[in-house]
Amino acid sequence: MRLVRRIAATGCPLALALGGVVAAAPTASASPVGCYYRVLEQVPDADHELVEDACKTGASGEEGAFKACYRILREDYVPAVIAAEACRDAAK
Template sequence: MRRPARIPGVLAGLALALGGVVIAAPAAHADLVACQDLVQLQGTEVTDAVRIACYVGLTGDQDGCANGLPRPGVEGAIAAEACRQAPQ
Protein backbone atom coordinates (compact mmCIF):
# COMPACT_ATOMS: atom_id res chain seq x y z
CA MET A 1 0.00 0.00 0.00
CA ARG A 2 1.34 3.40 -0.90
CA ARG A 3 2.07 5.83 1.91
CA PRO A 4 -0.51 8.47 0.83
CA ALA A 5 -3.20 5.76 0.75
CA ARG A 6 -2.47 4.81 4.41
CA ILE A 7 -2.91 8.31 5.80
CA PRO A 8 -6.73 8.44 5.47
CA GLY A 9 -6.99 4.99 7.06
CA VAL A 10 -4.82 5.99 9.98
CA LEU A 11 -6.75 9.23 10.46
CA ALA A 12 -10.07 7.37 10.36
CA GLY A 13 -8.86 4.88 12.97
CA LEU A 14 -7.62 7.69 15.17
CA ALA A 15 -10.95 9.51 14.89
CA LEU A 16 -12.83 6.35 15.88
CA ALA A 17 -10.52 5.74 18.84
CA LEU A 18 -10.85 9.31 20.09
CA GLY A 19 -14.61 9.16 19.63
CA GLY A 20 -14.72 6.14 21.94
CA VAL A 21 -12.77 8.03 24.59
CA VAL A 22 -15.18 10.96 24.38
CA ILE A 23 -18.16 8.65 24.76
CA ALA A 24 -16.61 6.85 27.76
CA ALA A 25 -15.53 10.02 29.58
CA PRO A 26 -18.99 11.16 30.77
CA ALA A 27 -19.66 7.75 32.33
CA ALA A 28 -16.48 7.98 34.40
CA HIS A 29 -17.44 11.47 35.53
CA ALA A 30 -20.90 10.27 36.55
CA ASP A 31 -19.34 7.51 38.67
CA LEU A 32 -17.23 10.01 40.57
CA VAL A 33 -20.29 12.18 41.08
CA ALA A 34 -22.32 9.22 42.39
CA CYS A 35 -19.60 8.39 44.92
CA GLN A 36 -19.28 12.02 46.02
CA ASP A 37 -23.05 12.52 46.19
CA LEU A 38 -23.45 9.52 48.48
CA VAL A 39 -20.79 10.95 50.79
CA GLN A 40 -22.45 14.36 50.73
CA LEU A 41 -25.90 12.90 51.48
CA GLN A 42 -24.37 11.33 54.60
CA GLY A 43 -23.52 14.86 55.74
CA THR A 44 -19.80 14.98 55.00
CA GLU A 45 -18.42 17.86 52.96
CA VAL A 46 -16.91 16.80 49.64
CA THR A 47 -13.27 17.81 50.02
CA ASP A 48 -10.19 16.93 48.00
CA ALA A 49 -9.70 13.88 50.26
CA VAL A 50 -13.17 12.62 49.30
CA ARG A 51 -12.58 13.31 45.60
CA ILE A 52 -9.26 11.45 45.69
CA ALA A 53 -10.76 8.47 47.52
CA CYS A 54 -13.65 8.29 45.03
CA TYR A 55 -11.17 8.47 42.15
CA VAL A 56 -9.16 5.63 43.70
CA GLY A 57 -12.40 3.62 43.81
CA LEU A 58 -13.04 4.49 40.17
CA THR A 59 -9.72 2.91 39.23
CA GLY A 60 -10.87 -0.33 40.87
CA ASP A 61 -8.97 -0.09 44.16
CA GLN A 62 -11.91 -0.64 46.51
CA ASP A 63 -9.69 -1.09 49.57
CA GLY A 64 -7.83 2.15 48.89
CA CYS A 65 -11.12 3.99 48.46
CA ALA A 66 -12.67 2.50 51.60
CA ASN A 67 -9.54 3.29 53.61
CA GLY A 68 -9.41 6.86 52.28
CA LEU A 69 -13.00 7.90 52.95
CA PRO A 70 -13.06 7.53 56.75
CA ARG A 71 -10.26 10.11 57.05
CA PRO A 72 -12.57 13.01 56.15
CA GLY A 73 -15.27 11.59 58.45
CA VAL A 74 -17.29 9.19 56.27
CA GLU A 75 -18.82 6.30 58.22
CA GLY A 76 -17.67 2.79 57.31
CA ALA A 77 -20.92 1.53 55.75
CA ILE A 78 -21.34 4.72 53.71
CA ALA A 79 -17.69 4.57 52.61
CA ALA A 80 -18.09 0.97 51.45
CA GLU A 81 -21.25 1.81 49.45
CA ALA A 82 -19.72 4.94 47.92
CA CYS A 83 -16.64 2.97 46.88
CA ARG A 84 -18.83 0.24 45.42
CA GLN A 85 -20.62 2.87 43.29
CA ALA A 86 -17.41 4.45 41.98
CA PRO A 87 -16.35 1.88 39.34
CA GLN A 88 -19.85 1.25 37.95
Protein backbone atom coordinates in the same frame (compact mmCIF):
# COMPACT_ATOMS: atom_id res chain seq x y z
CA MET B 1 -47.21 11.16 0.55
CA ARG B 2 -44.96 8.13 0.22
CA LEU B 3 -41.89 10.28 0.70
CA VAL B 4 -43.24 11.51 4.05
CA ARG B 5 -43.81 7.91 5.21
CA ARG B 6 -40.30 6.90 4.17
CA ILE B 7 -38.78 9.80 6.04
CA ALA B 8 -40.85 8.99 9.12
CA ALA B 9 -39.98 5.30 8.89
CA THR B 10 -36.26 6.05 8.76
CA GLY B 11 -36.22 8.96 11.17
CA CYS B 12 -38.08 7.37 14.07
CA PRO B 13 -35.69 4.45 14.72
CA LEU B 14 -32.74 6.79 14.26
CA ALA B 15 -34.14 9.21 16.82
CA LEU B 16 -34.77 6.38 19.28
CA ALA B 17 -31.24 5.03 18.81
CA LEU B 18 -29.67 8.44 19.35
CA GLY B 19 -31.85 9.04 22.38
CA GLY B 20 -30.62 5.80 23.93
CA VAL B 21 -27.02 6.82 23.36
CA VAL B 22 -27.59 10.20 24.95
CA ALA B 23 -29.40 8.65 27.92
CA ALA B 24 -26.59 6.15 28.55
CA ALA B 25 -23.73 8.63 28.21
CA PRO B 26 -24.07 10.43 31.57
CA THR B 27 -24.11 7.20 33.55
CA ALA B 28 -20.94 5.95 31.90
CA SER B 29 -18.89 8.94 33.01
CA ALA B 30 -20.59 9.70 36.31
CA SER B 31 -19.26 6.92 38.53
CA PRO B 32 -16.80 8.97 40.63
CA VAL B 33 -19.35 11.77 40.73
CA GLY B 34 -21.97 9.39 42.16
CA CYS B 35 -19.51 8.32 44.85
CA TYR B 36 -18.71 11.95 45.67
CA TYR B 37 -22.33 13.00 46.03
CA ARG B 38 -23.29 9.89 48.00
CA VAL B 39 -20.72 10.78 50.66
CA LEU B 40 -21.47 14.50 50.76
CA GLU B 41 -25.24 13.99 50.93
CA GLN B 42 -24.89 11.77 53.99
CA VAL B 43 -21.81 13.35 55.59
CA PRO B 44 -21.85 17.04 54.65
CA ASP B 45 -18.93 17.85 56.99
CA ALA B 46 -16.55 15.54 55.10
CA ASP B 47 -13.48 17.11 53.50
CA HIS B 48 -14.48 17.69 49.87
CA GLU B 49 -10.97 17.24 48.50
CA LEU B 50 -10.42 13.95 50.35
CA VAL B 51 -13.76 12.63 49.16
CA GLU B 52 -12.95 13.58 45.58
CA ASP B 53 -9.53 11.91 45.80
CA ALA B 54 -11.04 8.76 47.33
CA CYS B 55 -13.69 8.50 44.64
CA LYS B 56 -11.16 8.96 41.85
CA THR B 57 -8.94 6.34 43.46
CA GLY B 58 -11.77 3.81 43.62
CA ALA B 59 -12.95 4.42 40.06
CA SER B 60 -10.83 1.65 38.50
CA GLY B 61 -12.87 -1.02 40.28
CA GLU B 62 -9.90 -3.12 41.36
CA GLU B 63 -9.85 -4.55 44.87
CA GLY B 64 -6.80 -2.47 45.83
CA ALA B 65 -8.51 0.66 44.55
CA PHE B 66 -11.63 -0.14 46.57
CA LYS B 67 -9.56 -0.62 49.72
CA ALA B 68 -7.66 2.63 49.15
CA CYS B 69 -10.91 4.52 48.55
CA TYR B 70 -12.44 3.01 51.67
CA ARG B 71 -9.36 3.78 53.79
CA ILE B 72 -9.26 7.42 52.69
CA LEU B 73 -12.94 7.90 53.50
CA ARG B 74 -12.67 6.16 56.88
CA GLU B 75 -9.68 8.35 57.83
CA ASP B 76 -12.02 11.33 57.33
CA TYR B 77 -14.52 9.67 59.73
CA VAL B 78 -17.03 8.71 57.07
CA PRO B 79 -19.15 5.86 58.50
CA ALA B 80 -18.14 2.40 57.26
CA VAL B 81 -21.38 1.59 55.44
CA ILE B 82 -21.43 4.91 53.59
CA ALA B 83 -17.74 4.59 52.67
CA ALA B 84 -18.20 1.07 51.31
CA GLU B 85 -21.29 2.00 49.27
CA ALA B 86 -19.60 5.11 47.87
CA CYS B 87 -16.47 3.20 46.86
CA ARG B 88 -18.66 0.60 45.12
CA ASP B 89 -20.43 3.45 43.31
CA ALA B 90 -17.09 4.83 42.19
CA ALA B 91 -16.32 1.57 40.40
CA LYS B 92 -19.61 1.39 38.50
